[in-house]
Every structure is written in structure tokens, then in C-alpha cells.
Amino acid sequence: MRKLIDETAMPRAWLRKRKRDQYYRAAKRTGYRSRAAYKLRQIAKKFSIIRTGDVVLDLGAAPGGWSQIAKEIVGEAGTVLAVDRVRIRDMEGISTLTLDLDTQGAVEQLKEWIGGPADVVLSDISPRLSGNKTKDHALSVHLSGIALAVAAQVLRKGGNAVIKVFQGDVYDDYLDSVKKQFSFVKGHRPKATISESAEIYVIAKGFRG
Numbered sequence: 001m002r003k004l005i006d007e008t009a010m011p012r013a014w015l016r017k018r019k020r021d022q023y024y025r026a027a028k029r030t031g032y033r034s035r036a037a038y039k040l041r042q043i044a045k046k047f048s049i050i051r052t053g054d055v056v057l058d059l060g061a062a063p064g065g066w067s068q069i070a071k072e073i074v075g076e077a078g079t080v081l082a083v084d085r086v087r088i089r090d091m092e093g094i095s096t097l098t099l100d101l102d103t104q105g106a107v108e109q110l111k112e113w114i115g116g117p118a119d120v121v122l123s124d125i126s127p128r129l130s131g132n133k134t135k136d137h138a139l140s141v142h143l144s145g146i147a148l149a150v151a152a153q154v155l156r157k158g159g160n161a162v163i164k165v166f167q168g169d170v171y172d173d174y175l176d177s178v179k180k181q182f183s184f185v186k187g188h189r190p191k192a193t194i195s196e197s198a199e200i201y202v203i204a205k206g207f208r209g
């Protein structure tokens with residue numbers, strides 16, 4: 001089977017730890033494309049973010065674990081649209097688009113591709129990590145800002161969003177900008193989040209329109 005990650009580039013200790021990780025092993029066993037799938041499953045269950053028949057836009061979707069979970073929830077009547085700057089391998093019942101959202105005109109291109117309002121916007125977008133926490137936080141907030149701008153342009157009134165961001169100095173400012181646009185907003189770390197990770201998921205419900 002084709003490998004999704006170039007494991008030769010990863011430190012050995014990291015690889016050993018990952019192989020012991022319950023969510024990594026479960027994803028391998030069940031055919032989910034990433035361990036991240038379990039994070040969305042836990043979030044969706046706790047906060048009732050996605051419903052049967054919904055139109056879901058998944059940003060930073062590669063390799064596709066979140067989209068697989070979203071498709072399971074929306075079912076045949078729903079739609080999952082998956083976008084990433086790297087190509088997403090085909091998934092049954094899911095439409096994919098290769099697009100770098102941090103480029104001029106990307107949001108317009110995305111809107112044209114979607115062709116109508118979405119019920120839910122998901123973003124698990126991560127920058128390429130440099131190891132410098134301040135820099136990675138700034139990059140993450142920038143990308144999460146793009147995800148929020150996309151949500152504000154494509155969500156129907158009352159729609160929901162889940163946006164990943166790395167915590168740091170301006171996390172509270174970011175949360176405030178989300179609160180202006182949604183009636184319920186909360187930062188949440190699902191159980192499947194790796195304990196050392198700075199990531200947090202901003203749960204946003206009830207888009208004000």
C-alpha cells in the first residue's frame with residue numbers, strides 16, 4: 001500500500017512513540033486516513049457540529065481523515081467538499097480540490113467551486129512547523145484567520161465551524177474575533193489531541209450571518 005507519510009524523514013523516537021499511540025493504531029486498523037479522524041469524531045459527538053444531510057466544507061483536509069468522519073455523519077443525502085494545498089487522493093462520495101488558501105484569489109475560487117452556502121466549515125489547517133513556537137503560533141493564527149474569513153463568506157446563517165489554532169500570545173484575540181461572528185464559541189482539546197501539542201480547536205456554533 002502507498003505510504004501517506006515519508007517515515008524515513010521522521011526521528012526514530014517519534015516513530016516509536018507514534019506506533020504505540022492508540023489512535024494511530026486504530027486509524028491503521030479501521031482504514032481512516034489519519035489519527036486526526038478521531039479528534040473530529042470526538043468533537044462532532046460532544047458538540048453536535050454536523051448533522052445528516054449537511055453540506056460540509058473541510059479545509060486543510062489531506063490526507064482525508066476528517067472528511068471520512070464528516071461523510072459518515074452527513075450520509076448519502078449530505079455533501080463533503082475537501083480542500084488542501086496538496087492533492088487529496090480520491091475518496092468515495094467526497095469532492096476534492098487542490099488549492100493553496102493562502103494565495104490571492106483563493107477564497108473567490110473556493111466560493112465558485114462550492115457553488116452555494118455550507119452548513120459547516122471545518123479547518124484542521126496546520127502550517128509547516130519550524131519548531132520556533134512564536135513563529136509557528138503566528139503562522140497558525142494567520143491560517144486560522146483565513147479559515148474564519150472563508151467560514152464568514154460561505155456559511156449559512158446558523159451554521160457551525162471548527163477551526164484549529166495553535167495557542168500563544170494572540171489566541172485570545174483570535175477567539176474574540178470568532179465570538180463576534182458566532183453565538184457560541186469555545187476552545188476545546190479533544191482526548192485524541194497529543195498532550196505536548198499546542199493545538200486547540202475553536203468550536204463555533206450559530207453563525208450570525
Ligand SMILES: C[S@@+](CC[C@H](N)C(=O)[O-])C[C@H]1O[C@@H](n2cnc3c(N)ncnc32)[C@H](O)[C@@H]1O
Binds near residue numbers: 037063066
Ligand atoms: C494536520 S493536516 C490535516 C489532517 C486532516 N484533517 C485529516 O484528518 O486527514 C493539515 C493540512 O493543512 C494543509 N494546509 C496547510 N496550509 C494550507 C494552505 N495554505 N491551504 C490549504 N491547505 C493547507 C496541509 O497541506 C495539511 O494537509
